[in-house]
Amino acid sequence: MLEIKNLHVKLEEEDKDILKGVDLTVEAGKVHAIMGPNGSGKSTLSYVLSGRDGYEVTEGSATLEGADVLEMEPEERAAAGLFLAFQYPVEIPGVGNMTFLRTALNAQRKARGEEEVSAADFLKLVREKAKALKIDADMLKRPVNVGFSGGEKKRNEILQMAMLEPKMCILDETDSGLDVDAMKLVAEGVNALRAEGRAFLVITHYQRLLDHIAPDVVHIMADGRIVKTGGPDLALEVENNGYGDILAEVV
Amino acid sequence: MALPEARIDATEARLAGVSLPKGAAWAAKAREAALARVRAMGLPTRRDEYWKFTRPDDLLLPEAPAAALFDPNEKPVFSEIDRVKLVFRDGVFDPAASDDPVEAGLEIARLAEVTEMDVHWASGLYGVLEAEGHDPVPRPFAALNTATATDGVAIRATAKARRPVSLVYLHENETSDVAMHFLVKVEAGAEVTVLENGPAAARFNKVMEVDVADGGTFHHIRTQGRDHERRAVTHIFARLGEGSIFKSFTMTANGILTRNEAVVTFTGDNAVAHIAGAALGDGDFHHDDTVFVTHDAVACESRQVFKKVLRNGAVGTFQGKILVRQGAQKTDGYQISQALLLDEDAQFLAKPELEIYADDVACSHGSTSGAIDETALFYLRSRGLPRAEAQDLLVLAFLAEAIEEIDDEAIAADILSRLEGWLSRHRKG
Ligand SMILES: Nc1ncnc2c1ncn2[C@@H]1O[C@H](COP(=O)(O)OP(=O)(O)O)[C@@H](O)[C@H]1O
Ligand SMILES: [Mg+2]
Numbered sequence: 230m231l232e233i234k235n236l237h238v239k240l241e242e243e244d245k246d247i248l249k250g251v252d253l254t255v256e257a258g259k260v261h262a263i264m265g266p267n268g269s270g271k272s273t274l275s276y277v278l279s280g281r282d283g284y285e286v287t288e289g290s291a292t293l294e295g296a297d298v299l300e301m302e303p304e305e306r307a308a309a310g311l312f313l314a315f316q317y318p319v320e321i322p323g324v325g326n327m328t329f330l331r332t333a334l335n336a337q338r339k340a341r342g343e344e345e346v347s348a349a350d351f352l353k354l355v356r357e358k359a360k361a362l363k364i365d366a367d368m369l370k371r372p373v374n375v376g377f378s379g380g381e382k383k384r385n386e387i388l389q390m391a392m393l394e395p396k397m398c399i400l401d402e403t404d405s406g407l408d409v410d411a412m413k414l415v416a417e418g419v420n421a422l423r424a425e426g427r428a429f430l431v432i433t434h435y436q437r438l439l440d441h442i443a444p445d446v447v448h449i450m451a452d453g454r455i456v457k458t459g460g461p462d463l464a465l466e467v468e469n470n471g472y473g474d475i476l477a478e479v480v
Numbered sequence: 481m482a483l484p485e486a487r488i489d490a491t492e493a494r495l496a497g498v499s500l501p502k503g504a505a506w507a508a509k510a511r512e513a514a515l516a517r518v519r520a521m522g523l524p525t526r527r528d529e530y531w532k533f534t535r536p537d538d539l540l541l542p543e544a545p546a547a548a549l550f551d552p553n554e555k556p557v558f559s560e561i562d563r564v565k566l567v568f569r570d571g572v573f574d575p576a577a578s579d580d581p582v583e584a585g586l587e588i589a590r591l592a593e594v595t596e597m598d599v600h601w602a603s604g605l606y607g608v609l610e611a612e613g614h615d616p617v618p619r620p621f622a623a624l625n626t627a628t629a630t631d632g633v634a635i636r637a638t639a640k641a642r643r644p645v646s647l648v649y650l651h652e653n654e655t656s657d658v659a660m661h662f663l664v665k666v667e668a669g670a671e672v673t674v675l676e677n678g679p680a681a682a683r684f685n686k687v688m689e690v691d692v693a694d695g696g697t698f699h700h701i702r703t704q705g706r707d708h709e710r711r712a713v714t715h716i717f718a719r720l721g722e723g724s725i726f727k728s729f730t731m732t733a734n735g736i737l738t739r740n741e742a743v744v745t746f747t748g749d750n751a752v753a754h755i756a757g758a759a760l761g762d763g764d765f766h767h768d769d770t771v772f773v774t775h776d777a778v779a780c781e782s783r784q785v786f787k788k789v790l791r792n793g794a795v796g797t798f799q800g801k802i803l804v805r806q807g808a809q810k811t812d813g814y815q816i817s818q819a820l821l822l823d824e825d826a827q828f829l830a831k832p833e834l835e836i837y838a839d840d841v842a843c844s845h846g847s848t849s850g851a852i853d854e855t856a857l858f859y860l861r862s863r864g865l866p867r868a869e870a871q872d873l874l875v876l877a878f879l880a881e882a883i884e885e886i887d888d889e890a891i892a893a894d895i896l897s898r899l900e901g902w903l904s905r906h907r908k909g
Contacts, residue, residue, distance in 0.1 A: 279862050282854065307864035319859035323877025329860070332873065337864035372877075389863060 230428040231255040231278075231397050236289035238270075238277050238453075247273045249453035250289065255397070255446075260429040262439055262464060265450035266472050271432045272316055274450075275401045279313040280306050293397055307333075308340035310396030314386040314403050316432075321373040326385070329373045330355060330392055337393060358391045362418055379406035387418040398422070399430045404438035416441030436468035451476055487522040494523055494540050494624075501630045506603040507595035514607050514626035521618040530617050533797035533829045534739055534768040538711045539621060544657035544683030547709035554901075556648070557677050557703050557894055563646035564588065566633060570651060570681050571658030573631050585639030586672060591632035591661055602634045605663050609689040609717035613743040617772065622715040622741070625687040629661035637670035637696070644673035644699075649680035651707055656681040662688040666696035666724070673699040673888075679707030686714040694721040694748055700728040701891055703898065708734040708765075715741045722748030722777070729885050731895050732759040732767055733902045739768040746773075746780040746808070756785040756885035760899065761794035761826075762906045769817070771800040775838075779810035787882040788819040789875050790826035791906065801833040804841050813843035820878045821851055822871075872903045 231254070238248035247270050255261045265271055277284050278291060280303035291298050298306050321329070335345040346354070359369060362384045374382050383403050390398055400419070404412055419429065419442050431442060439447075439461070447463040448455045449472070457463065457475055467475065483491075495518070500511045523540055524531045538545055566588075567577040573590050581588035594602045607626040613619055635645055647662075658681035666672055670693075680686070692698050704712065712735065718726050732738055744753045759767045773782045788796035798817040819828030828849040836843060852874055860870035876899060883899075886892040 281858050281862075302867070303858060303861040304864050304866050304870075307862055313862055315859070319855050321853075321856045321859065321874070321877065323880040324873055329863070329873075332869070333860070333863035333865055336866060336869060340864065340866075393863065 230257045231291070231293055231430070233291045234289050236274075236277070236291060237287045238273060238284050239287055241283050241285050246287075247453055248277070251453070251455055253448065253455055255428045255430055257428050258425045259445045260423070260431060260442060261446045261448065262431045262433060262444040263448045263450050263455075264433060264436075264464060264467055267434070269450045270453040271450055272401055275313050275399045275432060278306075278399060279303060279311060304336065304340070307393070307395070308337045312390050312393060312395035312398050314383070314390060314398070314400040316401040316405065318374050318382040318386050320375045322375050324373050326371055326373050327355065327369050330389065333389070334392055355392060359388055361421070362388050362391070362414055364388055380408065380411040383407055383415060384411065384418075387415050391418060391422060394422075396426060397428050397430070399432070401432045402434060403431075404433055404435065412438060413441060436464045439464045449475055483522045487525055490525060490540055491519065491523045493542055497542055498628055500627060501595070503595035504598060506598065507606065510603075510607040511627045514610070514623045517611065517614070517623040518620050518627060521614065521620040521623065523620050523624070530770070530799070533799070533831075534737070534766065538737055539683070539713055544655050544681070545711065546654045547651070547682035547707060547711070549651055549654060550679055550707040552706050557898055558646055558675050558891070560894070561644065561646070561675070561890065563644045563675065565646045565648055567648045567650065568631065568660065568680070570653045570656035571631055571660050583641050583643050583645070585637060585641040585670065586645070587636040587638070588645065589634050591634055591663070592630060594634045594663075599634070601636055601665050602663055605665055605689055605691055606661070609691065609719055610687055610715070612745075613715070613717045619715060619741060619743070621685055621713045622687050622717070625659045625661055625685045625715070629659040629687065632661040632663075634663040635672060635674070636665045636667065637672035638667050640671040641673070644675050646675040646677075649676070649678035651679035651681055651710070654682060657683045659685040662686070664688065664690040664698060666690070666692040666698050668693040668721070669695040671697040673701070676700075676702035677705065679705060679710060680712070682710060684710060684712040684714070686712070688716045690716060690718040690726065692718065692720050692724040692726055695723045696721065697725040698727070699887065701886060701888075702728075702730045703895070704730065704732040704735060704738060706734050708736060710735055711737040713739045715743065718742070718744045718753070720744065720746050720748060720751040720753060720780075722750060724748065724751045726751070726753040727885065727887065728755050729882070730757040731898065732757065733898070734761065734765060735767060736764050737766050739770065741770040742772070744773045744782070746775050746777040746782070749778040749780065751777065751780045753780070754783040754785070754885050756783070756882045757787070758879045758882040758899065759788040759796060760902050760906070761788070761790050761796060763792050763794060765790070765794035767795070768797045769800070773802050773813070775802070775804045775808040775811045775813065777808060780808070781812040782814070783885075784815040784817070785882045785885055786817040787879050788828060789822065789878065790819055790828060791822035793825045795827045795829070797828070798830040798832070798847065800831075800845070801835065802843055802845065804836040804838050804843065806837040808838045809840040811838060811841040811843065813841065815845035816881070817847045818878070819849040820875060821849055868907050872900065875903055876900070
């Protein structure tokens, strides 16, 4: 599904390498987790994959189902099936959450040559998905993420994911700032979307989210590289011993 | 104090071809007095503080600079609304194209007729609010209008009118130079809505004097459209009685020179005035909102909400003042003027002012100009919205606070669709 090879990225503004040769392959139907200390480049990887400005790829490649995503505009990546649940979801005053969701869904469908969803079908769909995430009608009416609590923002990200049904879902620290109940809701939302044709890259600082979303593969990222890859046990190892041992071992 | 010679010369040059319309004795007197005011104040020059953001040059030429006719080839705004339509061709009322000016609760008369008769309420209003509106800042183009306007409408509301009065302007002569004057007298407890749309003339000077008695309500919604080459200077003067409501919203798209002045004075307690505008400009667009609100009564609320979207060299200006006179306690004054600059060539010039002589008031003002929020833009694009669509959504979000000042939902939706249309026509590339 997603294939990243020797990806080197620096900031456009300064000569500072952030990603220093990331190699990572995520297969369809699988859940991969990336763990790693703060500042290791996890968010940068997710931003570069989704096409945010300000980064420059100096070497390497990233493909989604064989297509070069780095060449695409952010909206083209979205239409191709890439989705990033932001670590810090953005507040957009003046744009209603519903309007936003419907515009996004229809824009993607249009880009793929599919028919737009009717207002009635959309309403039905969004109500159903919102209910599962305990997102009430009021939150749907309010401007995107404005006045939402941390947990509400993260649930809103999952709602968008559920509505857009992407193939490759990247979740950047979706668990941060969530209490246990909210985390369960988010995990249920993710698990409900697990499917053969869909893959997940779950970025997290802690093991606890992985108790609810069982990963197939766990990667450790440090200083801009994937330094270790293993099974679910690797996450437990981090939980028990921290990153110290693993990093010492790599160096 | 004698005026500088240069100003006298400029004023006389502009007045050279001017003749005062004929009318009843009171009207002739009002026009002569207005002309005397123009001469006493002199027309503005580039040096005037009040005109430092906007060059009056084109308004001073003896003849109107030509403006290309524009056929938008689309259904005009307000078409779907049940209204009393009054049509003006280059400033001349066209009864054949207009609806019968009959509506329960309203007296509607053509200005050209009113000024030939003795209509007490009209003679007591014509040029009166304009004349009071020059202190502390002179507004000589308004006085020039009172002196020279030949047509317009006088509306008196004696009850709550169901249908709005819809003034429709048509521009058919490339060099038309038009002054129109409107009187609106809202009697106690009465209510009327006035709509305005359409290109009026190559050069358009308009004054609307609005006198709202106690408990009266006046709504005003206006669009200034796609006739980009027009030069327009408009004034609305309002005097607001106790518990009255005044709401005026203007959408302006295009126009190389538009100056809209609003001069609103609270004379009765507990009244409300909202003045709002949404302006969209591209290229050699120049749009000026100049607002002066005077609180001279207790517990009145005023709101000024002005938003401008500018690109590619467009200039937007705002001069807004809230004056709170001594004794105008419990005043609630709010003013916001903001510009969204879609590129680095656009320019926003603002002078927000508060002048307060009462101690128990709540007044706030803010003025900002900024670019599109790149983080928000990326967020929207990451969800699949193409750049242009995402940007339009953010522009409309920026304008939302001004659009919210339109009470009527159908009109608000109509205005919104015009804004969307403009944005899609003015995308980069
Ligand atoms: N826009 C930026 N400006 C400056 N430094 C940045 C920027 N983006 C990322 N960095 C730096 O790159 C490194 C990786 O950051 P990030 O990808 O956010 O790490 P993580 O998500 O793993 O905590 C950090 O040292 C961070 O300070
Ligand atoms: Mg991060």
